[in-house]
Amino acid sequence: MKRIAIAGILASALATAYASAPEPIENYDPLHTPAPQAQRADRGLITGILQQGEQFIAVGGFGTIIEFSDPAHWQQREVPTTVLLTAINAIDDEHIWVAGHDGVLLQSTDGGETWQMRLDGHQLLELEYEWLQVRQAELEDAIENAEDEFEAEELEFELDELFFHIGGAEIQFDVGPTKPFLDVHFFNRDVGLAVGAYGTILRTTDGGANWSVKNGAIDNIVGNHINKLVEGPDGELILVGEAGLLARSDDQGETFEMLDSPYHGSLFGALYDDLGQLWIYGLRGNVFVSTDGYDFEQVDTNTRYNLNAGTLLNDGRVVLAGHSGTLLVIDPATRALLRFEHESSSPLAGVRQTADHQLILIGRSGLLTFTLPAVTAMRGN
Numbered sequence: 001m002k003r004i005a006i007a008g009i010l011a012s013a014l015a016t017a018y019a020s021a022p023e024p025i026e027n028y029d030p031l032h033t034p035a036p037q038a039q040r041a042d043r044g045l046i047t048g049i050l051q052q053g054e055q056f057i058a059v060g061g062f063g064t065i066i067e068f069s070d071p072a073h074w075q076q077r078e079v080p081t082t083v084l085l086t087a088i089n090a091i092d093d094e095h096i097w098v099a100g101h102d103g104v105l106l107q108s109t110d111g112g113e114t115w116q117m118r119l120d121g122h123q124l125l126e127l128e129y130e131w132l133q134v135r136q137a138e139l140e141d142a143i144e145n146a147e148d149e150f151e152a153e154e155l156e157f158e159l160d161e162l163f164f165h166i167g168g169a170e171i172q173f174d175v176g177p178t179k180p181f182l183d184v185h186f187f188n189r190d191v192g193l194a195v196g197a198y199g200t201i202l203r204t205t206d207g208g209a210n211w212s213v214k215n216g217a218i219d220n221i222v223g224n225h226i227n228k229l230v231e232g233p234d235g236e237l238i239l240v241g242e243a244g245l246l247a248r249s250d251d252q253g254e255t256f257e258m259l260d261s262p263y264h265g266s267l268f269g270a271l272y273d274d275l276g277q278l279w280i281y282g283l284r285g286n287v288f289v290s291t292d293g294y295d296f297e298q299v300d301t302n303t304r305y306n307l308n309a310g311t312l313l314n315d316g317r318v319v320l321a322g323h324s325g326t327l328l329v330i331d332p333a334t335r336a337l338l339r340f341e342h343e344s345s346s347p348l349a350g351v352r353q354t355a356d357h358q359l360i361l362i363g364r365s366g367l368l369t370f371t372l373p374a375v376t377a378m379r380g381n
Contacts, residue, residue: 030082031102031120031177035063041076042066046362049350050088050096056352057112058362059085059098067112071360071367079106080117087183091192097208099181099194107208118208119194121177128200129169131213136162161221165198185229185237193253195239199223203253218247218256230270232278236293240267240280248293262288262296268308273332274316281307281320289332299335301328309350313372321348321361327370342370 038044045061057067063082068074079085085100098106103121108114139159146152172178179197186192193214194202199222201214220226224242231237237249244261261267267282280296281287285303288296301307307322313329320328325342342348346365353359357372 030063031104032080032117033082035065035076035079035082037076037078038062038064040366042071042074043366045084045364046366047349048085048087048098049352049360049362050090051352052090052093054354056360057088057096058350058367059088059100060362060366061085063100065098065112065115066367068367071369074367077112077115079115081106081120084180086180089184089186089192091186091189095186095189097184097186097192099184099196101180102177103179103181105181105184105194105208119202119211121172121179124179124200124202125169125172125177127202127211127213128215129166129173131215132162132166132169135216136166158221161223165223168198182225182227183229185231187231187235187237187252191252193229193237195226195229195241197225199226201226201253214253217249217253218245219258220245225266227267227282228269230272232272232293233276238270238278238280238293240270240282242266246280259294262298268306269310269320271310271312271318273312273318275332277332279310279318279320279332281310285322285326287320287328287330289335299330299337301337301339303328303339306347308348311351311353313353319351319353319359321351321363323347327351327359327361329372340370340372342368344368 041064044064046058048059050057054069059065061084063079065077065079066074081104083101083104085098087099090096094109094111096108096112103124105119106115107118139155143152143155181194181196184194190207191205199215199220202211203214204211224245226241228240237253239247244264246259246261247256248259249256263286265283267280270280272278278290278293283306285301285305287299287301289299290296303326305323305326307320310320313319318330318332325345327340328337330337344365346363348361348363350362351359359370361368361370
């Protein structure tokens with residue numbers, strides 16, 4: 001299948017594992033095998049991190065979920081799967097969701113102490129295959145009743161692409177589920193979305209008891225990967241993905257408006273700053289910012305490394321993290337930028353601030369820390 005990497009950090013994800021990975025066993029099923037307890041789980045692949053006050057929860061390879069306030073002292077949680085976990089999102093202090101490979105969605109209702117499987121790849125496959133069959137019938141009927149040849153050709157192209165996805169689903173029925181979720185976001189305890197590879201969008205309105213396929217909610221006929229969901233200050237939802245995919249929803253993911261993307265390479269993340277500006281970033285060091293959520297200007301980053309994640313510092317500056325340990329710290333008002341590199345030169349998948357000038361980084365080398373220079377020095381004053 002003609003695909004580029006799902007996200008920058010995942011390009012090398014499967015090549016990295018920690019020492020206590022399970023030994024190959026007959027009929028091993030990572031989807032429903034509990035995650036192994038590892039002495040150095042903090043040094044394995046970590047792909048997602050959640051910050052709640054002074055507490056952090058990180059997720060990653062082999063079903064790893066670890067919780068800590070100090071990265072030197074962490075506790076691994078028991079998890080009912082060994083697949084790579086990719087993203088984590090909290091509704092409140094108690095209700096937390098995690099997305100992962102093989103169609104996995106996990107939920108905790110006690111602040112991360114315990115975890116339950118709420119969806120797996122087999123269930124995802126059944127949901128999507130049913131939706132594909134319905135969509136096929138709709139397209140065939142629309143082609144038959146097309147008003148002109150041009151409309152018929154467009155519909156036939158969409159139908160051809162749909163057959164590609166149907167074929168992929170039928171292969172999964174034979175070999176088992178493989179499709180990864182890449183992000184999950186809940187607006188409240190009831191309404192949430194999970195997105196991932198090949199344009200997958202699921203939506204729930206009953207807290208994950210039932211899910212509906214929303215793949216057709218955006219103009220994504222070829223099935224570009226969806227990498228990130230970000231909620232804005234007014235409740236708007238921004239979706240970014242492969243090939244410059246960029247969309248917005250103002251009704252909690254029921255419908256989407258396609259936005260004019262300033263870049264046609266992959267976008268790996270987005271965030272809002274304290275000024276209400278929307279930042280999007282991704283492949284080859286590309287960063288763009290919008291003051292109104294629609295028109296974007298490019299920020300000169302002077303780097304070609306992929307940028308995979310970002311956060312706001314306590315003083316309102318934007319920090320982006322990427323490959324080769326790259327860290328970009330940007331003043332959102334002036335666009336002034338300083339670049340740093342973690343001594344590990346390791347691909348980074350996430351960044352959060354602890355206190356003062358201390359950062360927690362996650363990625364291929366697990367949990368890392370970094371100390372930023374003082375704010376006055378950073379701003380060049």
